[in-house]
Amino acid sequence: MRAIPLPDELVELLKEWQKTHGENQFVFGKENKAADPRTVQRRFAKLLQKVGINGGHFHTLRHSFATRLIQLGTELKTVSTLMGHSTIQTTMDFYVHSGMELMRAALEKLAASF
DSSP states (O other), rough: OOOOOOHHHHHHHHHHHHHTTOOSOOOOEEOOOOOOOOHHHHHHHHHHHTOOOOOOTTHOOOOHEEEEEHHTTOOOOHHHHHHSSSHHHHHHHHTOOOOHHHHHHHHHHHHTTT
């Protein structure tokens, strides 16, 4: 287990959720028991299918989270810590994906340096 700071907006959303769902300590679960991971995966797959997204899975959210933080300029050690990795290299090797926008920006910076 690790502590992860939450944005104020998310804390407020969770408080609202708690008002309608009671004191359950789990967002995904019932009667103070965590949902089985396969149950969460199945529900997520149904949601993706409903909105027309193919090929995604719950773990994809981790990849998107890390990649988006990097795109926003978040320092690598912070991203690695939030992901629960022991090294920055793990984060870079498995979770950060360089998009076309980032590659274009890098090359434009290089070209502007001449």
